[in-house]
Amino acid sequence: xxxxxxxxxxxxxxxxxxxxxxxxxxxxxxxxxxxxxxxxxxxxxxxxxxxxxxxxxxxxxxxxxxxxxxxxxxxxxxxxxxxxxxxxxxxxxxxxxxxxxxxxxxxxxxxxxxxxxxxxxxxxxxxxxxxxxxxxxxxxxxxxxxxxxxxxxxxxxxxxxxxxxxxxxxxxxxxxxxxxxxxxxxxxxxxxxxxxxxxxxxxxxxxxxxxxxxxxxxxxxxxxxxxxxxxxxxxxxxxxxxxxxxxxxxxxxxxxxxxxxxxxxxxxxxxxxxxxxxxxxxxxxxxxxxxxxxxxxxxxxxxxxxxxxxxxxxxxxxxxxxxxxxxxxxxxxxxxxxxxxxxxxx
Numbered sequence: 532x533x534x535x536x537x538x539x540x541x542x543x544x545x546x547x548x549x550x551x552x553x554x555x556x557x558x559x560x561x562x563x564x565x566x567x568x569x570x571x572x573x574x575x576x577x578x579x580x581x582x583x584x585x586x587x588x589x590x591x592x593x594x595x596x597x598x599x600x601x602x603x604x605x606x607x608x609x610x611x612x613x614x615x616x617x618x619x620x621x622x623x624x625x626x627x628x629x630x631x632x633x634x635x636x637x638x639x640x641x642x643x644x645x646x647x648x649x650x651x652x653x654x655x656x657x658x659x660x661x662x663x664x665x666x667x668x669x670x671x672x673x674x675x676x677x678x679x680x681x682x683x684x685x686x687x688x689x690x691x692x693x694x695x696x697x698x699x700x701x702x703x704x705x706x707x708x709x710x711x712x713x714x715x716x717x718x719x720x721x722x723x724x725x726x727x728x729x730x731x732x733x734x735x736x737x738x739x740x741x742x743x744x745x746x747x748x749x750x751x752x753x754x755x756x757x758x759x760x761x762x763x764x765x766x767x768x769x770x771x772x773x774x775x776x777x778x779x780x781x782x783x784x785x786x787x788x789x790x791x792x793x794x795x796x797x798x799x800x801x802x803x804x805x806x807x808x809x810x811x812x813x814x815x816x817x818x819x820x821x822x823x824x825x826x827x828x829x830x831x832x833x834x835x836x837x838x839x840x841x842x843x844x845x846x847x848x849x850x851x852x853x854x855x856x857x858x859x860x861x862x863x864x865x866x867x868x869x870x871x872x873x874x875x876x877x
Contacts, residue, residue: 593685611689613658628656664691721795724780732794736851739806750845751805751813754858755838758870760799763834782827786820810844817842817873839865843876
């Protein structure tokens with residue numbers, strides 16, 4: 532009887548002793564489950580926040596396994612390349628999207644195969660909805676413990692609009708430069724003949740004198756004037772007179788050699804600057820010019836004209852104005868001597 536009573540008392544104790552460790556294990560399992568649940572929820576929230584941040588920033592994640600050449604990307608990359616959300620980057624899809632871009636990508640990957648620092652990748656995709664787009668990615672290599680490159684991770688964004696803005700700005704800059712150059716050309720060009728005008732000619736003469744002084748070189752100046760030009764206008768009209776001026780300008784430009792400048796300085800008066808030419812060469816150029824204008828206008832369907840030419844060489848005390856004045860005085864000496872001739876300045 533006593534033994535039976537002892538057994539009845541020990542049974543509850545045994546049950547308690549057995550249940551207590553199980554209860555502790557269950558509590559620990561529950562606590563662990565709750566921690567895992569909270570961590571999973573926090574991780575999911577972070578993933579959601581990351582996806583939202585990608586959407587707001589217009590960027591996506593793209594990775595490439597070097598060994599298998601397998602691509603993976605995030606939902607936002609689908610939006611960027613123009614495919615439905617959740618579309619995997621299969622080989623066939625990439626071949627259609629990245630016609631030349633895949634080669635561009637792989638070429639850049641290869642050139643940066645040993646880089647430990649991030650680098651930039653740019654490639655083209657054929658977006659089904661928006662056409663050709665330029666993608667730019669900040670890429671980073673992942674290496675194994677042995678130093679072998681395993682993956683390339685990229686943060687990708689569409690840079691097409693930026694390229695278009697830069698291209699538009701560059702076009703505007705080029706157009707502004709072209710307009711400025713055109714304005715400068717017009718400011719320095721005689722519209723009727725296409726030669727340099729008086730302003731440009733005198734500026735060029737100033738520079739030529741400075742160069743001649745510095746280099747101890749020679750400088751010749753020819754000034755010429757169409758003979759009896761008022762008579763041409765009176766007999767044939769100003770329209771024909773303008774055509775004569777244009778033809779004389781064309782002949783003068785054709786006779787100007789490298790380093791020489793022909794200009795119309797007003798009315799029927801022209802000049803030619805011959806930098807580095809000795810006096811004998813300047814005299815020969817003046818005579819050739821006179822003969823070319825006489826012959827050229829006689830063969831054109833225009834009134835035949837001749838020119839009187841004055842020639843001067845740069846002297847020790849000459850400025851551009853004094854050199855021009857001496858050549859101009861020689862021009863009038865040629866006119867007084869009977870026209871259609873070359874006269875040398877004193």
